[in-house]
Every structure is written in C-alpha cells, then in structure tokens.
Amino acid sequence: MPSTSKLLTDPFLQLPTPNSVRVVWFTEFAGSQHIVNYGENLNQSVIATTTKLSRTREDQKSRVGNQTEDGIYQQPVIRDIWRHEAEVTGITAGKRVIYSVTSVDDGGVSINSNIFTLAPAPNPGTPMKILLTSDHQIKPMVAANLQKVVETVGQVDCVWFAGDLVNISDRASEWFDDNRGNAFFPCLQGLGSYEMNWNGEKITYKGGEIIQHAPMFTCIGNHELMGRFARENSLNGEFDDTIPRDIASKLYGNESLKDNSFNSDTYEEIFTLPESTGGKTYYAVSFGDVRLVVLYATNMWRFPTTENRRKGKYEEPKEDLQNPVSWGYGQIIYEPIVKGSNQYNWLESELKSSEFQQAKYKVVMLHHPPHTLGDNIIPAYTDPVQIIERDEKGNIQNVRYEYPKDADFLIRDVIPLLEAAKVQLVFFGHSHLWNRFVSASGMHFLETSNVGNSYGAAYGSRKRDNVPVKGSDNYIEIGDPNGLEPVMPAISPMLGEDGKELPYISSNEITVFSIFDTGTGIVSSYWFDTRQVNGDVIKFDEFKLT
Numbered sequence: 001m002p003s004t005s006k007l008l009t010d011p012f013l014q015l016p017t018p019n020s021v022r023v024v025w026f027t028e029f030a031g032s033q034h035i036v037n038y039g040e041n042l043n044q045s046v047i048a049t050t051t052k053l054s055r056t057r058e059d060q061k062s063r064v065g066n067q068t069e070d071g072i073y074q075q076p077v078i079r080d081i082w083r084h085e086a087e088v089t090g091i092t093a094g095k096r097v098i099y100s101v102t103s104v105d106d107g108g109v110s111i112n113s114n115i116f117t118l119a120p121a122p123n124p125g126t127p128m129k130i131l132l133t134s135d136h137q138i139k140p141m142v143a144a145n146l147q148k149v150v151e152t153v154g155q156v157d158c159v160w161f162a163g164d165l166v167n168i169s170d171r172a173s174e175w176f177d178d179n180r181g182n183a184f185f186p187c188l189q190g191l192g193s194y195e196m197n198w199n200g201e202k203i204t205y206k207g208g209e210i211i212q213h214a215p216m217f218t219c220i221g222n223h224e225l226m227g228r229f230a231r232e233n234s235l236n237g238e239f240d241d242t243i244p245r246d247i248a249s250k251l252y253g254n255e256s257l258k259d260n261s262f263n264s265d266t267y268e269e270i271f272t273l274p275e276s277t278g279g280k281t282y283y284a285v286s287f288g289d290v291r292l293v294v295l296y297a298t299n300m301w302r303f304p305t306t307e308n309r310r311k312g313k314y315e316e317p318k319e320d321l322q323n324p325v326s327w328g329y330g331q332i333i334y335e336p337i338v339k340g341s342n343q344y345n346w347l348e349s350e351l352k353s354s355e356f357q358q359a360k361y362k363v364v365m366l367h368h369p370p371h372t373l374g375d376n377i378i379p380a381y382t383d384p385v386q387i388i389e390r391d392e393k394g395n396i397q398n399v400r401y402e403y404p405k406d407a408d409f410l411i412r413d414v415i416p417l418l419e420a421a422k423v424q425l426v427f428f429g430h431s432h433l434w435n436r437f438v439s440a441s442g443m444h445f446l447e448t449s450n451v452g453n454s455y456g457a458a459y460g461s462r463k464r465d466n467v468p469v470k471g472s473d474n475y476i477e478i479g480d481p482n483g484l485e486p487v488m489p490a491i492s493p494m495l496g497e498d499g500k501e502l503p504y505i506s507s508n509e510i511t512v513f514s515i516f517d518t519g520t521g522i523v524s525s526y527w528f529d530t531r532q533v534n535g536d537v538i539k540f541d542e543f544k545l546t
C-alpha cells in the first residue's frame with residue numbers, strides 16, 4: 001500500500017563546527033530508520049538519534065488540519081512529533097556537500113527529502129552573508145520577507161534570529177504546519193503558502209529555502225516561554241499564566257518548579273545550540289570572522305491595563321487582589337542578567353576570552369531592545385517592584401508594580417560591559433519595527449524585525465500609550481528612553497505624511513530585512529512592499545562595522 005506519510009519539515013542545519021554540522025528534521029511517526037545521506041552521489045550516510053517533543057500540543061486557537069476557526073480542539077491536546085538529528089563529520093570548510101535525509105515510516109516505507117547542501121563553520125577570512133531576522137510569530141509578512149531575501153541575495157551562509165520565533169511555543173502547528181501557510185519552518189524553508197489580500201488582489205508568498213543550507217543561531221524571546229503547565233484550559237492562557245520561580249517555590253514547593261512557573265522546553269527541544277553554563281539559553285559561538293554572543297534577556301510581556309481581568313504590567317486585576325495564586329507579578333525577567341548574576345558573570349568572562357577578543361567582528365544578540373523607538377522598551381528592564389496598598393484594617397486595596405528606570409539592568413550593567421569590550425553591533429527585536437542607533441563610542445544598535453503587526457514608533461507626535469502615568473521621567477513617551485537619537489537611514493529613508501524623512505520603518509505593508517556581509521563589514525537593510533509581488537526590493541540603509 002502506498003504510504004501517505006511525509007516528513008513534517010525539510011531538514012535544517014544546526015551547530016556547525018570547523019569540521020562538522022548537525023542535520024535536524026521532524027516527523028509525525030516514530031518510524032524506524034532515520035538517516036542523513038551526504039557526499040558525492042550521496043554515498044555516505046550517518047544514522048540519526050530520535051527524540052520525541054515532550055510538550056507540543058494543539059488547542060482551540062490552533063489553525064491546523066481542518067480547524068480554520070476555534071472549534072475542533074476543545075482544550076490542549078498532546079501532538080506526537082519526533083525529532084531526528086545526525087552529526088555529519090569529517091567535512092571541510094569552504095566545500096559545500098550535497099545531502100538529503102531518509103525516514104522509514106511505521107509502515108516500512110522510505111521517505112526522502114529533496115537534496116540540499118551543507119558545510120561546516122567557515123574559516124576566519126571567509127566572506128559570509130548573514131540574515132538578521134526576528135519576531136516571526138506567524139505574522140502576515142514573514143513569507144514575503146523571506147522569499148525576497150532569497151530572491152535578493154541568494155543563499156545566505158547563516159541566520160541570526162533575535163527571538164520570538166512563534167507566538168505560543170507549545171502550539172505545534174505554529175512551528176510546523178499552520179494551515180494559513182505561514183508557520184515557522186515552512187517560511188524558513190520555502191514551503192510556506194501565505195495568501196495576502198490587498199483590496200481584493202490576492203498574492204501568495206512561500207518564504208525562502210534558507211535553513212536547509214544555512215545554520216541558524218537563535219535567542220530566546222518572551223514568546224519562547226510557556227507559563228504554568230495545564231492550569232488553564234488553553235495554550236494562550238497557559239502562556240499568560242507565568243509566575244516567578246521564587247513565588248512558585250513558595251506556593252508549590254520546589255518539586256516541578258518548571259511546571260509551576262515557566263519553561264522554554266519546546267524551544268530547547270527543537271534547537272541544537274552551543275551551550276554554556278546557561279545551557280542553551282545563553283551562549284557564545286565563533287563562526288568565520290564573527291564571535292556571536294547570545295543573551296537570554298527577555299521579560300514577560302503584559303498589558304498596560306487590567307481590563308478583562310488581565311494580569312497587568314502595572315497592577316493586578318481588582319478581582320484577584322485577595323488571591324496571590326492568580327497574580328502575574330508584573331513583567332518578570334525570566335533569567336537574571338543583573339550585575340553579579342550567573343549570566344552576567346558568564347558574559348564578563350566570555351568578553352575576556354581569547355575567542356572573543358581575537359574575533360574580527362564582535363556581535364551581541366538579545367531579544368529585549370536596549371535602544372528603540374518601539375513601545376516594548378517601556379517599562380525599564382528591571383525586576384518589578386511590588387507595592388501592596390492596604391486599608392487601615394490591613395485589607396489589600398491595590399497591588400501595583402513600578403520599574404525604576406535607573407535600575408535598568410541592560411543599560412546600567414550590561415551595555416557598559418559591551419562598550420568596554422568593543423562590541424561593534426548589538427542586534428535585537430521585540431518591538432516589530434526597523435530602527436538603529438549608534439552610541440558615543442561607535443557601538444551600533446539594530447532592530448530589524450518588521451514582518452507585520454508593527455506596534456508603531458514613538459516619534460514626532462506619536463506618544464507611547466503603554467505608560468502608567470503621563471509626563472513621568474520614569475516612563476518616557478517619545479523617542480528612545482535611553483537617550484540615543486535614531487540614525488536616519490543612509491540611503492533612502494521613508495517619508496512621513498508631512499514629507500519629512502523618518503528614521504524608522506514601522507509598517508504592516510512594507511517588510512524589512514537586513515544582511516551582514518562579513519567580507520565588507522557592511523550591514524545592509526532592505527524594504528519590500530508586500531502589495532506589489534513584482535515590486536523592487538529597495539536597499540535603504542547601510543552601515544559598516546569597523
């Protein structure tokens with residue numbers, strides 16, 4: 001009987017070393033033999049190790065199979081997905097090798113992927129094109145964006161992804177097969193099929209065949225985290241149901257602390273990344289002329305108000321004041337990066353290492369913006385200060401959170417370290433727009449994540465409306481709260497309604513990507529109008545790392 005099985009993803013590359021690279025793919029069957037075939041005529045092979053994802057599920061909000069609106073799934077249901085990984089060794093820098101993968105399904109039928117190319121990490125001195133991207137979150141412009149990357153620059157050598165890969169990390173279809181055609185892997189593998197509808201004109205974009213050939217380094221964004229396990233009846237509810245570890249420990253004891261607070265298990269199970277004392281969550285890696293330092297710097301995103309009984313940025317909902325188990329505890333920082341923390345100490349020693357100091361290009365990637373016109377830089381990146389207000393009898397009247405700007409851990413503790421270590425580029429996401437900055441010492445800051453659902457720029461007369469009080473020095477409504485002026489794009493800035501040049505791109509029609517060419521040291525940014533399928537891709541900015 002012919003098999004109807006197929007691979008859930010194409011293979012993709014991970015963790016290149018000077019003489020090896022990992023190949024990873026997924027199936028919906030356990031199968032029996034999972035093999036990478038490679039080399040001339042594909043006559044060499046290596047057997048993969050298979051694991052099963054432990055937390056992937058579908059629910060009411062999944063758009064998968066026949067479920068096109070909330071309905072078929074009534075609550076989160078486990079989805080069985082197997083991951084296969086093999087290490088191809090004994091390969092040589094600078095020489096691409098062809099490969100394909102084969103999985104034998106539960107009925108004994110062999111299923112082959114197409115043929116792609118792999119290579120180990122390049123030697124220093126090898127020019128590379130690196131794609132800088134972030135915040136895909138199954139947003140409307142991702143497929144168009146990645147399709148234009150390949151059409152514009154061809155095959156890239158590496159992808160840096162500054163966090164927020166999907167919206168809800170444990171929802172399997174967001175990674176693999178959302179039926180709108182814009183899931184994470186299909187878009188990065190040229191297998192998407194996302195239809196945009198512009199005033200009746202329908203345009204379908206498919207993404208780009210990128211990560212089959214190019215390794216990807218990612219960092220954790222707030223959307224890679226899930227909250228307390230299965231306490232809510234939906235995955236979105238579970239995502240919001242995050243509490244700090246120390247509170248979880250007080251409420252539930254120290255057993256199953258991850259299930260009772262938050263976890264990034266699905267992200268860590270999907271990717272094979274370099275590891276440090278922080279496991280996969282923060283790390284550093286050498287790739288050609290670049291030393292890339294990846295931080296775990298992201299906090300829980302919460303709404304500015306407590307409308308609809310939401311756990312807020314600035315307060316707890318009135319309905320839950322007597323019930324600390326239901327509090328959100330504000331925009332908690334998942335992993336400490338404050339001076340003296342494990343991550344900070346690790347960063348300090350990494351910046352002193354010879355791998356870092358000798359690298360031609362020193363780059364730091366993190367999710368949270370140190371400088372941006374975007375809204376999500378408010379409030380400051382610091383531990384929420386909880387203030388419980390009581391009446392004279394001691395009854396709780398209000399639970400508030402403040403975020404003192406002078407205690408911003410990134411600005412106060414981390415950035416001075418990076419400046420002293422002569423980092424040339426800090427790359428981040430989170431606010432869904434393009435903008436860049438340069439510090440007094442010449443360190444560049446770039447946010448290039450415009451793939452749809454832009455949240456706007458606090459520039460000109462447009463003020464942030466996510467502040468708790470207007471006119472406060474603690475919650476800045478216009479511009480970069482941390483004091484840098486945005487840099488005007490060097491080639492061709494967008495124009496505002498008043499005809500004046502704008503130092504940012506924040507659009508739900510125009511998408512942006514950036515390419516770092518390590519041969520020239522130039523970071524180039526491009527925009528593309530998704531309403532015009534055959535429109536030009538416009539290079540609008542470039543700057544050079546020196």
Ligand SMILES: [Fe+2]
Binds near residue numbers: 164223367430
């Ligand atoms: Fe984010």
